Amino acid sequence: MIIVASSNGKVGISAAMRVLRNGGSAIDAVEAGIRLVESNPQDKTVGLGGIPNLLGEVELDASIMDGQTLAAGAVGALQGYEHPISIARKVMEELPHVLLVGSGAERFAAEMGFDRRELLTEEAKEVWEERLHKAIPETMLANLKEEPALRQWVKRVRESPWAGGTVNFLAQDADGNICAGVSTSGQGWKYPGRVGDSPLIGAGNYADNRYGAAACTGLGEMAILAGTARSVVLYLKMGLPLEEAGRQAMKDLHALASLYPGTMNIVALDKDGRHAAFSNREEAVYIYMTGETDEPEELPRVLVPTGENNRRG
Numbered sequence: 311m312i313i314v315a316s317s318n319g320k321v322g323i324s325a326a327m328r329v330l331r332n333g334g335s336a337i338d339a340v341e342a343g344i345r346l347v348e349s350n351p352q353d354k355t356v357g358l359g360g361i362p363n364l365l366g367e368v369e370l371d372a373s374i375m376d377g378q379t380l381a382a383g384a385v386g387a388l389q390g391y392e393h394p395i396s397i398a399r400k401v402m403e404e405l406p407h408v409l410l411v412g413s414g415a416e417r418f419a420a421e422m423g424f425d426r427r428e429l430l431t432e433e434a435k436e437v438w439e440e441r442l443h444k445a446i447p448e449t450m451l452a453n454l455k456e457e458p459a460l461r462q463w464v465k466r467v468r469e470s471p472w473a474g475g476t477v478n479f480l481a482q483d484a485d486g487n488i489c490a491g492v493s494t495s496g497q498g499w500k501y502p503g504r505v506g507d508s509p510l511i512g513a514g515n516y517a518d519n520r521y522g523a524a525a526c527t528g529l530g531e532m533a534i535l536a537g538t539a540r541s542v543v544l545y546l547k548m549g550l551p552l553e554e555a556g557r558q559a560m561k562d563l564h565a566l567a568s569l570y571p572g573t574m575n576i577v578a579l580d581k582d583g584r585h586a587a588f589s590n591r592e593e594a595v596y597i598y599m600t601g602e603t604d605e606p607e608e609l610p611r612v613l614v615p616t617g618e619n620n621r622r623g
């Protein structure tokens with residue numbers, strides 16, 4: 311039994327491990343762990359308290375993949391629900407679809423009995439406003455919602471780097487089944503409706519019991535363009551050891567360096583429970599717990615540069 315997570319998963323990893331110790335499945339553990347991160351208002355990159363889009367709306371993305379069946383569920387650009395990971399799980403279990411977005415995802419959440427809630431906290435609003443006021447003239451800010459050309463302002467606000475985030479959980483249960491889950495509020499100040507890698511199976515999330523699993527945090531556009539999570543699992547399928555599979559998936563990002571010189575982080579797990587994580591930033595870490603450990607352990611990620619200028623965010 312093992313759980314591997316991005317370091318902001320610390321608030322949920324012990325609960326996830328308790329689920330496994332009590333005989334729960336990898337899917338139950340991933341959902342339980344991520345829900346606690348989604349409820350943590352201190353985390354400005356996931357769920358409640360996430361930094362909103364350019365118009366001040368918190369839009370959430372999440373996905374979950376079952377490595378036993380290869381079934382997956384995901385939601386994108388979801389507003390007004392605290393636990394996108396649970397709604398993603400319901401998409402996987404209740405619909406003949408993989409991904410729902412926007413108003414359709416919200417309709418489905420209501421249909422499944424999830425409660426609506428305001429996700430914009432005062433603290434997140436302050437951070438959001440501070441940057442808006444620096445980048446956009448006051449006259450424009452007053453009518454931003456009516457502004458027909460938002461794209462220039464998204465670029466302006468996002469010119470200075472922002473330490474983005476997202477949470478990843480990978481779990482392998484006592485039966486050897488693997489599950490991967492990802493949840494995020496995405497890029498702060500994004501264009502409304504922007505969807506990142508987190509709900510895109512193959513980009514930010516992939517799990518297959520036969521080989522392993524991987525999930526990403528960082529600049530989602532990079533993982534989308536390189537199919538990063540699926541690449542790790544495909545390299546495992548091709549017989550590469552875990553550390554080499556992760557390195558190769560990171561090296562694939564080199565080709566994007568001039569277009570997207572951003573941060574990329576991967577957590578990975580192979581079918582035998584070996585784990586590793588990768589980053590193009592120095593001093594990045596991840597956490598894990600096994601059935602034998604009482605506390606989460608922190609380990610360094612393998613540093614794999616992907617370009618000349620690894621901007622944060």
Ligand code: GLY
Nearest residue numbers: 496497506528530
């Ligand atoms: N990796 C999260 C995002 O780019 O939305």
